[in-house]
Amino acid sequence: MELSSAPLHKGQLPWRGLLLAASLLIYWSSPTTAQVSVEPVPPHVAEGANVLLLVHNLPETLRVFFWYKGETVDDRKEIARFLMSNNIKKPGPACSGRERIYRNGSLLFQNVTLKDAGAYMLYMKKKNFDIRKAFVQFHVYPRLPKPKITSKNFYAREGSPEALMCEPETENTSYLWRRNGQSLSEGDRLKLSEDNRTLTLLSVVRNDTGAYECETRNPVSTSRSDPFTLNITYGPDVPIISPSNTYFRSRTNLSLSCQAASSPAMFYWYFNGKILSKVKELFILNITTKNSGSYSCLVYNYVFGIMKTTVKNITVLEPVTTPSIQIRNTTVKELGSVFLTCFSRDTGISIHWLFTGQKLGLTDRMKLSLNNSTLSIDPVRKEDSGKYQCEVSNPVSSERSDPIQLDIIASPTTVQVTVEAVLSHVAEVKNILLRVHNLPDTAQVFFWYKGKTLVKGNEIARFLESKRTNKTRPAYSTREKIHHSGSLLFRIVT
Template identity: 60%
Template sequence: MELASAHLHKGQVPWGGLLLTASLLASWSPPTTGQVTIEAMPPQVAEDNDVLLLVHNLTQRLASFAWFKENTISTNNEITRFVTATNETITGPAYSGREIIYRNGSLLIQRVTKNYMGVYILEMTDERYRRTEATVQFHVYPLLLKSNITSNNSNPVEGDDSVSLTCESYTDPDDITYLWSRNGESLSEGDRLKLSEGNRTLTLLNVTRNDTGPYVCETRNPVSVNRSDPFSLNIIYGPDTPIISPSDIYLHPGSNLNLSCHAASNPPAQYFWLINEKPHASSQELFIPNITTNNSGTYTCFVNNSVTGLNRTTVKNITVLEPLSKPTLKVTNTTVKELDSVTLTCVLNDIGANIRWLFNSQSLQLTERMTLSQNDSILRIDPIKREDAGEYQCEISNPVSVEISNSIKMDVLWEVTSEISQSTNPQPPTTIGLLLTTLLTRWMTSHTLS
C-alpha cells in the first residue's frame, strides 16, 4: 500500500513536520490480520513538537476511517476522514490545520499545544458499513525554562534567622517535580530543613555559616529537565575568638616582633591592638622591630563585627629575655674519700634560669644520696661513693638561650683492708689508702708479669 498522505491545501506539508512521520512510517508493511491498535509516538509530547498516532493492523477492506477528538464520536468532534474508494480526505469541524491523515490510518499532529492533549478515537467503517473503534491518548507538557532561586532574607544572621528559598520556574507548575541540592549533594527534609509547596520552597531553620551553599533547584517534567543558576546565601556570623600567631611568647632583644590576628567573621572583622591595655594600632598585623626587654608585656587583639555588634578578644603575654651568661661550677674538694660528702655549686648571674646537672656529659640521675637546694644551684652528695667519680657540669637555660659551665673532675678515694694470717708469724691488719686509678694500674701490671 502506498504511504502517501491525503490532505487538503494542495498537499503543502512543511518538511519539518514530516520528519517524525518519515522515521516512523518508513518501515511500514501491509497489515496482517489482527486487532487494530494505536500507539502515540511519543506518548508524552513537548509543546510545539509533533506526535504521530500510529495505527497497527488496519485492514485493507475499509470503506473509510475517521478521527475524532474528546473521546466522543460526534460531528463536532470529527477532525478528518479518509474515503478509500475515492482516495479523498475530508476535514471536519475539529480540524485545526495541523493534522495529516495517512492511508494506513495513522494521524500526524504537528506543533502540538496543551489544547491537543487528550483521547482520540479512530472510527473504521468496512464495505458493509459496519463500524469499529480504537482509542489512543497522549499528554502534552511544556519545555521547562531555566528556574530562578529567590530568598526572603538577603542577610540572615547565624543562629538567629531562618531563610526560605523559592524555586521560580516561570512555567506552568502542573506536573513539575522540584529537587534541591547544596554543594552538589541532594537535600531532603531534616531537623533544620523543611520542604513545602510541593518541594518548591526550601526553608532553612536557624541558619549556620555552613548553610552558605551554593544551592541549585532542578525542575523536571516528563519531557524536560532544567536547573537554576547556583545561588549562595550571605550569612552573617562572628566574630569568633581571635587567634594570634605565631605561637612563640619568648623573644630575645634585637629581634623583630611580628604578630598576626585572625577571627572568622562575615562581614570581615575590624581589628585593634592593645599593648599593656593601651591602644596601639588598628590593623590585623602588628610589627615592632628591634625589640628590647621594655617590650615585654600583654598584647591584646580586639575584634569587632559591625553588623552583629559582637566583639571578642585574645591576650598574649610576650617576654623579651636577655641571653644567658656562662655559669661557673665550684666544688669544695675535687678529691674526696669514699663515704665523705661533697658540695658542688653552680654560680650564675641570671635570675630565673633553669638549672640542669650533667654527669659525664649526660643528664645526672639523682640518687637518694644526692640533694638539690637553692633553686637547684647547689648539689650535695652525702655520702659519696666510688661510682660518683667522674666529670660534673651544670647547664642553665631559658626559652631563648642555653649555656654550660666549666667541667670539674671528681676523684673518689676508698680504703682497701687486707688481713694476712700466718701460722708461724701472724701480722696485724694493714689499711692502705690508694687512689682508684693507682690500684687499677698495679693490678694490671701484676697480671701482665704473671
C-alpha cells in the same frame, strides 16, 4: 495540510518514520470483527515535536472518517475528514495547518504545542451508514528550561530554618535535590514540600555549607541548575592564638596566628589596648623588649554584630650572657670547706650547677644559697675533686661557664697511730686488750691480721665504719672481739 519543513528538535520522533508507519497500514487488512483502536506514537510528546495518532484495525467498508478534537461530534472542532471513494482529504475548522490525515485513518501532528494535548475522536461512517468511534489522547510536555535555585536570605543563620526554592514552577514536573553531588531526601533536619520544589533545612548547621543543585524532570526532558553555594553564618567561637609559648627572643621575628570558627569574620589585633592591625596573621620584624606586652585578637561577625576576644601576654627577652665561677682557691685540703659562686650580669635567670658535665647531685655536705648562685661544700673529701660549671638560663636561652677544676688534697697525719698491748705478759687463759691510739676520724674500714704481712689467711676481722659492723675472717677463733675504736680483745689466750 502539508508537513512542516522546520528542522527537528533533539529527541523528536522523525516525521518520515511516522509517514512510513502510516503508509504501511494503508495496505494492511484486518478482520472485520477486530476492534478499532488508536495509539499515540510516541505516547509522551515534547513541545515542538511530532506525534502520530496511529489507527489499528480500520474497517475496509468505510465511506468516510472524521477527526475531531475532543470526544463529541462538533463541527467547529472538526480537524479533517477523508472520503474513501475518491481519496479526498478536507480540512475542518479546527485544522491548524500542521495536521496530515492518511487513508489508513492515522493523523499526524507536526510541531505540537501544549494546546494540542488532550482527547481526540476518530468518527467513522460505513457504507451501510453504520457509525463507529475510537478515542485517544496524548500529553504534550514542555522542554524544561534550566532551573535556578533561589533563597530569601543571602546568609543562612546557624540554628535557624532556611528554605531553598527551585525556579521556575512547571506543571507535570518532578524535582530532585543534590548537595555536593549527593542526593538529598527528607530526614531529621530536611523537609521537602509536597511537590519537592522547596527544600527546607529545619535547623542549619555549619556543615550544611556546600554546592546545592536542583534537577527538573518530565517524561521528555531533564535539566539541572548551576550549583548554588549556601552561605551559612555562624560564630564567632572564642579565638585561639598560636603559637602557645609566651616568651620570645629579641632580634627575632614575631608571628602570631588567630584562629576562630566564624562566617563571615573580620580580624583585629590590639597591643596594650591600641589597635595594631586588621589581619588574621600578625607579623613583626626584629622584635625588642619594647614589644613585650598584651596582645589581643578580636574576631567580629558583622552579620550578627557579635565579637569575641582572646588576650595573650608576651615577654621578649635578651639572650643570657656567659657566666663565670668565682672561687678563692681551687686546691683545698681534705676536711676543709669551699665556696663556689656563679657570677652573671643577667637578671630573672635560673642557675644550675654541673659536675663533670652532668647535673650536680647534692650530698648532705653541700648547700646552695637561696638563688642557687653559691655552692658550699663542708667538709670536702677526695671524691669532690673534679670540674664544676654553672649554667644560667631564661625561657629563651641558656649559657654555661667555663669549667673550674677543684682539687682536694689529703690532710697530713699529725699524730701517729699506735697500738698498746695492755699487760705485755699475760697468763694462759687470761684476757688481753690490744688498744689503738689516735685512730683517724676519717677511717672507713680497718683490719686486724696475725703477723706483719697482709696475708688473706691471716686476717682475723675487719670493721666497716659506714655500717658500724664487723666481719670475721679466716684467722678468727671465736675468742676475738673488735671494737669500733680499733682495739682488739683476746679472751682465754693460749
